[in-house]
Amino acid sequence: MTSPWMLVATREIVVRALNKGFLIGLAITMAMIGGLIGFTAYMDSRTDSFDVAVVATDDAALTAVESAREEAATSDQQIELGVVRVDDAAAAEAALEDEAADAWLSSDDGSGWSLSGWREPDGGLATLLGDTVRDQVMADRATGAGTTMDALTAGSEIETQRLDGNPVDPQVVFLAGFVLAFLFFTGAVGSGAMIAGSVIEEKQSRLVEIIATAVPLRQLLAGKIIGSSVIALAQNLLLAGVGLIGLSFTDLSAVLPAMTATMVWFVVFFTVGFVAVAALYAVAGSLASRTEDLQYTTTPLMMLLMGVYLVTFSADGVLERVLSYIPPASIVSMPVRVLNGDALWWEPVVSLLVLVVTTLGAVLLSERAYRGALMQTGGRVTWKSALAADRGTTLGA
Known part of the structure; x- marks a missing residue:
């Protein structure tokens, strides 16, 4: 027998995959990436x-x-x-x-x-x-x-070398940071908004009251998180694949192995971190009573993600090292450090463990708030009220 969360996840994936707005946006983004890489390749090969x-x-x-x-x-x-x-x-x-x-x-x-x-x-x-x-x-x-001339210039040549052994140019690292921050921001905000919209749509139409009789709220939340995470991950894999393939046709093809390793780390970090983002967006949807309320309940999350986007791609030095251990900024900063060659082999592992623990905490907290707020109507619900409502329900049980 299929688990309820799996049915919910499948529905989320199918609805999102067939959404025209999502497909058009994805096609436009792919075209932008392809166009940018094509323009770069043209400029690199152009003879003046x-x-x-x-x-x-x-x-x-x-x-x-x-x-x-x-x-x-x-x-x-x-x-x-x-x-x-x-x-x-x-x-x-x-x-x-x-x-x-x-x-x-x-x-x-x-x-x-x-x-x-x-x-x-x-x-x-x-x-x-x-x-x-x-x-x-x-x-x-x-x-x-x-x-x-040979006698005059003998011994005057300067040979440059990079002692850290990393062949990646700093400008390439900066560009990679910008791209990863962009992928994180668009994936998190786009898919997160879809979760919040799905939750408030079911709540506003009172459909969730019918669903709750057949599906435990914990499994309903799990299905929404997993389904949206699959879509967000697939989107980023597709965009990253287009970028890496396009990169092979430019002068930057020499750094393709390093970029591939960086993208693998980014996908792993994003997969874990987005679970927390999805859970928080689901709560933002449950805190609202009308679609118009989403602007208020999702604003804190939007500000957080925008801050991560703006800070991570421009961070350098000590700030970048610190951010590489602080979720959700570590989703971008640690893969960039891997590309830059200044991260020891164990640092991404430790950072990933910190992200896993943070994600588990965020999911557990969100699950309580989600269950406490989902059935409340009549106005926007605060986090405090949602957590108190869930606690009261648990104690009453």
């Missing part, structure tokens, strides 16, 4: 083309542009250079004004170099030409001094 004007008699500038073009081609800088030969300085300025050229390189008769543009020259172009000109000038001076 520049036409550089050079006065025909300026051999040094012509040599520099040709050398820069070869350097860009061999070093995969995604910059293409074209040469626009002009007769004199006036013709170079006219080419810039007419947009026939993007920049004008001049050696100024050996007294110095200048890169001009009708507007500010592109930073990447300026860096490429600047490095090329510097190398060219140093090579000429080395030849004049009877030595070579």
Whole structure:
């Protein structure tokens, strides 16, 4: 025989999965993620083309542009250079004004170099030409001094290394924190609101009084929590899968193993933590007597989740370490620390245990408040009244 909580959970899953608003919102979110990743991949693969004007008699500038073009081609800088030969300085300025050229390189008769543009020259172009000109000038001076460039620059190279052994760039960590915080917020708020709405709908229509004769309130709450948790988890798995697959087509594919491990931890933490969120949202629904009351009963939860969203993705240093042990912020902060490489192997385990204990406490407290408030009508119910009502019912029994 099927357990009552399983019937309730199945109903919650089916109703949510067939809800057009939910499906449309999920499709829009997936499209946004895919579009963002596609735009990032396009920007990473895009090659910038520049036409550089050079006065025909300026051999040094012509040599520099040709050398820069070869350097860009061999070093995969995604910059293409074209040469626009002009007769004199006036013709170079006219080419810039007419947009026939993007920049004008001049050696100024050996007294110095200048890169001009009708507007500010592109930073990447300026860096490429600047490095090329510097190398060219140093090579000429080395030849004049009877030595070579290799001899002059020997031992001057700086090799960078990261001592923590984590190859993930800080900007990638920040972006991952933002994404995880977003997934947590949308999953918790969206699915939580559905639970609260389902509870108040049954309460306002008095349907819950009929259900309560066949299903114990404890199992009714368990079914709603489990059903909503399954939907929230499936939603995040789907969005995370789309993100990881899209990531493999970008320059960030090298950090895909680290990102995958982080997403696994996030899914585990979210699965546990959302149970507490779902239970609290169910209580918020039971505290209301009308749909209009949900704005008041769910506001504290919304403020909490919004605070977690805003704080976790921007946290760093000591604050991030502290948050990684405090539920529900640990749902986001600990996986981010795993990605950043500053969490020891045992820290996620300890943080998860803290989250499990907190979730159990939240569920037990919510179950009492839910049973005490669900049958009360006539106005909004406070947590104190709900807990007192359940205690009185238990003692009376």
